[in-house]
Structures are given as structure tokens and as C-alpha cells.
Amino acid sequence: MKRKIKKAAVIGSGVMGSGIAAHLAGAGIPVVMLDIVPKDLEEGQSRSSIAETSKKQLLKQKPSPIFNKTVLKLIETGNLEDDLDKLKDCDWVVEVIVENVNIKKMLFKNITPYLNEDAILSSNTSGIPIKSMTEDFEDGLKKRFLVTHFFNPVRYLKLLELIPGELTDPDLMDFMKDFGENTLGKGVVLGKDTPNFVGNRIGVFALANAMRIALEDGLTPQQVDAVLGKAMSRPGSAVFGTNDLVGIDTMVHVVKNSYEALVNDEMRDTFEMPEFIEKMMEKGLLGRKVKKGFFTRDKDKQKLQLDLATMEYVPAEKPDWKCIKKAKEVSDPGERIKVVISTDDPGGKLAWKNTASTLIYSLNRLGEIADDIVNIDNGMKWGFNWDLGPFEIWDAIGVKESAERMKADGYDVPEKLNILLENGETFYKTIDGDRYYFDLIKKDYVKVPVRDNVIFLNKLKSTGKVLAENEGADILDLGDGVICCSVHTKMNTVDDKVIEMLNRAVDMVEDRYEALVIGSQAQHFGAGANIFMLLQAAEEGRWWEVEEITQAFQNANMRLKYCEKPVVTAPYGLTLGGACEITMHGHRAVAAVETYIGLVEVGVGLLPAGGGTKELLIRTLN
Ligand SMILES: NC(=O)c1ccc[n+]([C@@H]2O[C@H](COP(=O)([O-])OP(=O)(O)OC[C@H]3O[C@@H](n4cnc5c(N)ncnc54)[C@H](O)[C@@H]3O)[C@@H](O)[C@H]2O)c1
Known part of the structure; x- marks a missing residue:
């Protein structure tokens, strides 16, 4: 069966439930968020007011759990007495209610009749054993049950622990791992059903x-x-x-x-x-x-x-x-x-x-x-x-x-440490650019599993795929005629060496490659231009130098903009000032969800002088 999660339900709209609903909606998945009917319901008060209030709170929380306000449209609220029918077309139902096994068991009993027969059911428990939560389940449901343990705050902590029960279908675990990584952008850890997990x-x-x-x-x-x-x-x-x-x-x-x-x-x-x-x-x-x-x-x-x-x-x-x-x-x-x-x-x-x-x-x-x-x-x-x-x-x-x-x-x-020391010196080692870890049972190094749609730039560097390099950046061969200009200065700031490599990358791609990617795997895409360099020149009155650097950066960015081959930028993390300007001059940007991008120069009393001011104007006019 080819699974797909087209719609999900989150039961419980507290700290974690609302955070999970917001994150799913941010990934484009419509979510039903249900909670209990308030115990002392006042006249005129909505029976779904708990979930409704939680949804409104998402707008006020800091740091914000939502990527933008429009995602709220994807969250439908309701209550656990009147709206269980809404679970029928949900492909995944995640329970996120109080940490009490009896309350959780009661909830599962109430919702099971409303679940679609292929629906995935999971709990966000922090550590209640799966066995005790699922003892009343039929085997068919046990196969579709797992723990999906998100961390707080859901948007910002990358970890998603997936814990199978004894009967959980292994294919379902593979599917959820893939979904967690590729759709929700999480780092998935596979743990065992033990207190507090991993x-x-x-x-x-x-x-x-x-x-x-x-x-x-x-x-x-x-x-x-x-x-x-x-x-x-x-x-x-x-x-x-x-x-x-x-x-x-x-x-x-x-x-x-x-x-x-x-x-x-x-x-x-x-x-x-x-x-x-x-x-x-x-x-x-x-x-x-x-x-x-x-x-x-x-x-x-x-x-x-x-x-x-x-x-x-x-x-x-x-x-x-x-x-x-x-x-x-x-x-x-x-x-x-x-x-x-x-x-x-x-x-x-x-x-x-x-x-x-x-x-x-x-x-x-x-x-x-x-x-x-x-x-x-x-x-x-x-x-x-x-x-x-x-x-x-x-x-x-x-x-x-x-x-x-x-x-x-x-x-x-622990005695086990001797197994490692008899067979090697370290828990990890790198062979031909691939990372291996020591497996204490096999008593040997095993390749660290990697997703097959990810390219590791460091691996390319250690396996002879560097086409050009200087102190500021490398140009790497990604294969399929695509090259990558990857900055590696401190905080990935743009300086004269980086500008030199941007120019070389354009020369190379126009001459003999099909496309250029500008990206890196450092902590941030780029914290701006190296303004220390400019400050020094200004303080010493070397104005011609300031002009020369600015001009060189503008020219490099214009070459990206008018490059004969496609230029794709891949911003993420801090993408400020000069890094934002590079992004603005590429033909397409494939941005990570967590990208903090902007022309922040005015904050330090400067104009975005690498072409950003002009791009801003063009965008405003268009
Ligand atoms: N807070 C964290 O940092 C964190 C992290 C990971 C996992 N968890 C787990 O997530 C789950 C929820 O935790 P939380 O921090 O969001 O709690 P919370 O107190 O913020 O929310 C609990 C929700 O459960 C609902 N609820 C209460 N009684 C209920 C009942 N009888 N039936 C159905 N719903 C009921 C409440 O209305 C509330 O919306 C727990 O299992 C917790 O262990 C919490």
C-alpha cells in the first residue's frame, strides 16, 4: 500500500498539541485539532473553546510556532464529543493529551471506532510504555500504532523520536521516518520503548x-x-x-x-x-x-x-x-x-x-x-x-x-569499551569521505546511514571533487553538470576571496557546465559582508578601497543575475546583508524553512551596497 498523509488529526491542544498542529499546517498538511469540552461551560461559550483558544494563542506565542499566519487556515478546531466524525478522513491521528495512562487509554477507546482502517495512530507520550497504552487494542491497530515523540518547542527542536511497539509494522516505521525527515524537516531518532526514550x-x-x-x-x-x-x-x-x-x-x-x-x-x-x-x-x-x-x-x-x-x-x-x-x-x-x-x-x-x-x-x-x-x-x-x-x-x-x-x-x-579499544581507537571514523560508526555487536565499523537525496559537500571535498578553491570558498562538482560555489569563511561572510570565487564559478558554468548552485553546509548561509574589512579601510581613509570592494561585489552579483546558465541559491539560517544580496541575484532560491533573511545593513548605518538596494527597488516596482 502506498501511504500518504493528506490530512492529520491532533488530539489535545495544549503546549505540544498546538505546536504539532502548527508544524503540520506549516508543512501544508490540513489538521483537525480536537480537545475536551470545557468542564464548566458557560452560557454562550463554544463547546470547542479550548481548541479554539489554543489556535488563537499560536499567534501570540514567542518564539512564533507558525511560519506565517496563513497556515492557521489549515487548522480546523473541534471537541472530543461532537467532532469525532472529523477523524474519519485523517491518515494520521496523534494523541497529545495529559500524561496519564488511564486517560490516554480511555481516549483511544473512544476514538478507535472513528479511525479510517488504514489510519496511523500515535502518541506523543514522554515515556508511558507502549504496552500499557495499547493493551486493549486489537492486533490490527497495534500494527498501525507507534510513539511519535516531538520536542518542545516543536518548530525549533529538530528531534522527532519514533518508537515502535512490539507489533508495529516495520514498513510503517520506514514511512514515518521518511515523512518526519522529508515532509516535517525533522531529525528522526529511532528509539526503544524504555522510560523517557533516548x-x-x-x-x-x-x-x-x-x-x-x-x-x-x-x-x-x-x-x-x-x-x-x-x-x-x-x-x-x-x-x-x-x-x-x-x-x-x-x-x-x-x-x-x-x-x-x-x-x-x-x-x-x-x-x-x-x-x-x-x-x-x-x-x-x-x-x-x-x-x-x-x-x-x-x-x-x-x-x-x-x-x-x-x-x-x-x-x-x-x-x-x-x-x-x-x-x-x-x-x-x-x-x-x-x-x-x-x-x-x-x-x-x-x-x-x-x-x-x-x-x-x-x-x-x-x-x-x-x-x-x-x-x-x-x-x-x-x-x-x-x-x-x-x-x-x-x-x-x-x-x-x-x-x-x-x-x-x-x-x-563499562566492559563494552574494551570491544572498541581492541578493534579501533574511535567511535567514528571517515573512510573515503563516508562516516562510519563502531557497532559493538558486529565488532566492526558500519556506515552511518544517510538519506540518498542528500549530497555532503565535505565528502566531495575529500574525494577530489574540488574544481577550484581559495581561503573564501570552494567550487565543487556536484555531478550531472552542476557545480556548487560553497563559502567557508567565518560565519560565511562575503569578502574579496568569496567575490573572486563567485566570478570564477560564473566563468566555469558558462564555459563548460549546466548550472550553478550557491550553497554550503556551515551553520549559516551567510552573516553578511565582511564589514570589518570595510571599516578598517574607512577608518584609514582608503576610500578608493571601499569603492573597489563594493564595485567588485556589485559586479559579481550582476554576473550571477545575467549568467547564461541557471543559478540557484540555497539560503538557510542567517542570510543577512551580502548573503541576502547574493540570494536576490540568483535566478531561483530554494530556501530552507528556517531562513532568517534580510537587508539588515541600515542597522549598522550602511546601505545595502552589493546590489540589494537596486533589487529592492525592482521588486517594489514589479
Ligand atoms: N511539554 C513538553 O515539553 C512535552 C514534550 C514532549 C512530550 N510531551 C507529552 O505531550 C503530551 C501533552 O503534553 P503538554 O505539555 O502538551 O500538556 P498540556 O497540559 O499543555 O496539554 C494537555 C492537553 O490535554 C487535554 N486534556 C486534559 N484532560 C483530557 C482528557 N481527559 N481527555 C482528552 N484531553 C484532555 C487538555 O485540555 C490539554 O489541551 C503529554 O503526553 C506529555 O508527556 C510534553
Whole structure:
């Protein structure tokens, strides 16, 4: 059977339900969003007011869960008493109601008679076992059931965990993986039916472990966050900031569930709630939503932190530690982690302890929560915004050396690590431009699965497909007569070297190729022109140089515009100023959904001088 999801239904319109509905609508899929009828329905109040209000809220939330207002037209609201008929033509029904197995089971019982006989049914549960949710299902329905675990906020966190039940049809899993990746733009991780699945199992452990270390070593929230954020290649919200962001009550729920469910976990004690969290709950210090959590601001907007012993707010002083200073000087995420954990100061010790425990915990989970290290690494990168997953970190800090340090410090290093060390040195390696991971069962390296519609520019670079290169950009052979000009300066800013390569790319494509793509696989498409270069020239009064650079960029952009062969730009992420101008001069732009594009020069007191002002005028006149 050739499946297609032409229409979907989301049951539950709370934080996650409305976020999922918005994301599906953004992908062009009509959605029915149902919720309960309000318990104390007032006269004149709509019976679907819960779902209707949630839909309206989508316009007000920040950051916005919707790509633009028009997608709201695709969301139809209703209630679970009058509108179940609306499920009949839905190809996928996802349950996103309160995390309570009995309520979920009751809901499934009520909606099953209304499901189309091929419809896919899924739950967004954070960790209720599939077996207990589906025990009343007929086998036919079990085959069409899975967990689709989105992360909050749905639009911005790339991770989608897919968990099959014992009877889930493998073809359905393949279909949902493809749908998640290609239609919803998600990074799919295949996990197993275990408490908290993949991302939260490791992520919550790492957070809970860091809080324990803070208590044991007498560290303040600000000290912990200064180290376990950017310095350790993790998001700036780090540990205590992440708790504030997610909400202390939500975190308590997840951590408590972990403790109760993980009876045989060797690190179960880590999930025992510290006393200060209980006190925060009593005092209503629930995090950002009430503007008071581990951090708050005083009336002068000064940052304060909670003293974990006295529960009073005190100034949040930044630690003056060597490891943080050193980290700022290193741009490679793996190198940075290595530098921090090797520094002999309180921050370095904290980083080492948290890393050692998290790496060991992750290795112990292999086979239990996911079949391979790739899924675990992706779970942490896409669900928790870590720059590197645990096994990538392990490679970066040296598997053998760090295992020796762990043993010397009394950590219980899993036996399994020896299988790797007897057969190789790292969890990952690259052979002929392809990435391989170590499979502990096969005791050998296995190719990391990649989607066959994706071209990896790095692979082309390492396999002799570079047609030209300089310090600013490469020109690569994509095959089929198509070449790609790929910028690789810091933040992909445009400078004289990039301009040189744009010109060369036009020369080459006009001479002997069929089409030119301008794209890259760096974090952003481009943060603008290198204005530092212009500033320096201006400060030193070298006006002719400013004119020359501007003219050169305008000329290069005009050559793109009037190129005899098609020029396709592929903007994504930050596409500002000069990068936006390049995009405006291509014949077609294939833009990623998350593209932040604009002529932002006026913000720094400049005109868009690479041709952007002219393009803006042309577009306005047309
Ligand atoms: N919030 C998160 O960060 C997050 C992340 C991943 C997964 N989840 C999971 O997603 C699900 C929903 O979580 P949420 O954060 O959106 O919760 P929420 O409290 O924001 O929304 C829950 C929804 O369930 C509805 N509901 C309440 N009682 C109901 C009943 N008897 N029958 C049908 N619907 C009922 C409510 O009206 C509400 O719209 C849960 O299973 C949760 O574990 C949450």
C-alpha cells in the first residue's frame, strides 16, 4: 500500500498539541485539532473553546510556532464529543493529551471506532510504555500504532523520536521516518520503548548529575552554568537555566517519573529529587514562566541566583575561572571540551565529572534505549542542542586516555569499551569521505546511514571533487553538470576571496557546465559582508578601497543575475546583508524553512551596497 498523509488529526491542544498542529499546517498538511469540552461551560461559550483558544494563542506565542499566519487556515478546531466524525478522513491521528495512562487509554477507546482502517495512530507520550497504552487494542491497530515523540518547542527542536511497539509494522516505521525527515524537516531518532526514550533519558541524567555535583562541591547555579554551557559546547542555558526554561514543575515530573520507572538503572539515585527542588516547588519558584526560578532579576534588572542552601536570592557573580577563558579561545567544539575538562580548576573538575558520568551512562544505555551510537548522539544534538553527542565527545577527548582517567578516578568504566579499544581507537571514523560508526555487536565499523537525496559537500571535498578553491570558498562538482560555489569563511561572510570565487564559478558554468548552485553546509548561509574589512579601510581613509570592494561585489552579483546558465541559491539560517544580496541575484532560491533573511545593513548605518538596494527597488516596482 502506498501511504500518504493528506490530512492529520491532533488530539489535545495544549503546549505540544498546538505546536504539532502548527508544524503540520506549516508543512501544508490540513489538521483537525480536537480537545475536551470545557468542564464548566458557560452560557454562550463554544463547546470547542479550548481548541479554539489554543489556535488563537499560536499567534501570540514567542518564539512564533507558525511560519506565517496563513497556515492557521489549515487548522480546523473541534471537541472530543461532537467532532469525532472529523477523524474519519485523517491518515494520521496523534494523541497529545495529559500524561496519564488511564486517560490516554480511555481516549483511544473512544476514538478507535472513528479511525479510517488504514489510519496511523500515535502518541506523543514522554515515556508511558507502549504496552500499557495499547493493551486493549486489537492486533490490527497495534500494527498501525507507534510513539511519535516531538520536542518542545516543536518548530525549533529538530528531534522527532519514533518508537515502535512490539507489533508495529516495520514498513510503517520506514514511512514515518521518511515523512518526519522529508515532509516535517525533522531529525528522526529511532528509539526503544524504555522510560523517557533516548534524548530525555541521557539529557535528564546529564542535568540531574550536574545538580548533584553542584550540591556536593558547593557550586552556585551561575558557576555551573558558566561552565556547562557554551564552554562545553552545549546551549547557553546550560543546566539551571535549562531547568528555568523548561519549568521546574515539568522537570520535577520527568525526573520523578525517571526515578519511579528506572528501578534497575545503575544510576537511579541520580534521579532522586534534591531537597532544594522540593522547596522551590513549595515557594512557587517555577522558572521563567513566573520570572523566578534558579535565576531572577532585581528591580534594576541585575541577575540574581538562588542560594541553594538558604533559598534566598543573591547576586549571580560570574566565576573568574581559567577553563572558561581558555574555552573562549577555541572554536572547534570537541577541542573546546577537551581544553575545559583538562583544566585544573573548579570549573574543569565539574566539567570532567559531568562528562565522565554522562559518557559512561550513555554507553551503558546502548542496546537498551537505541541500537546504535548514532541515534543516541543525534538525540542529544537535535533534542538538547549539544554541538556533539556523547560518543562524538568521547572521540574528541580521546577514548583511551579518558577511559584511563576515568578508571584512575574510580569510575566504573563499562566492559563494552574494551570491544572498541581492541578493534579501533574511535567511535567514528571517515573512510573515503563516508562516516562510519563502531557497532559493538558486529565488532566492526558500519556506515552511518544517510538519506540518498542528500549530497555532503565535505565528502566531495575529500574525494577530489574540488574544481577550484581559495581561503573564501570552494567550487565543487556536484555531478550531472552542476557545480556548487560553497563559502567557508567565518560565519560565511562575503569578502574579496568569496567575490573572486563567485566570478570564477560564473566563468566555469558558462564555459563548460549546466548550472550553478550557491550553497554550503556551515551553520549559516551567510552573516553578511565582511564589514570589518570595510571599516578598517574607512577608518584609514582608503576610500578608493571601499569603492573597489563594493564595485567588485556589485559586479559579481550582476554576473550571477545575467549568467547564461541557471543559478540557484540555497539560503538557510542567517542570510543577512551580502548573503541576502547574493540570494536576490540568483535566478531561483530554494530556501530552507528556517531562513532568517534580510537587508539588515541600515542597522549598522550602511546601505545595502552589493546590489540589494537596486533589487529592492525592482521588486517594489514589479
Ligand atoms: N511539554 C513538553 O515539553 C512535552 C514534550 C514532549 C512530550 N510531551 C507529552 O505531550 C503530551 C501533552 O503534553 P503538554 O505539555 O502538551 O500538556 P498540556 O497540559 O499543555 O496539554 C494537555 C492537553 O490535554 C487535554 N486534556 C486534559 N484532560 C483530557 C482528557 N481527559 N481527555 C482528552 N484531553 C484532555 C487538555 O485540555 C490539554 O489541551 C503529554 O503526553 C506529555 O508527556 C510534553
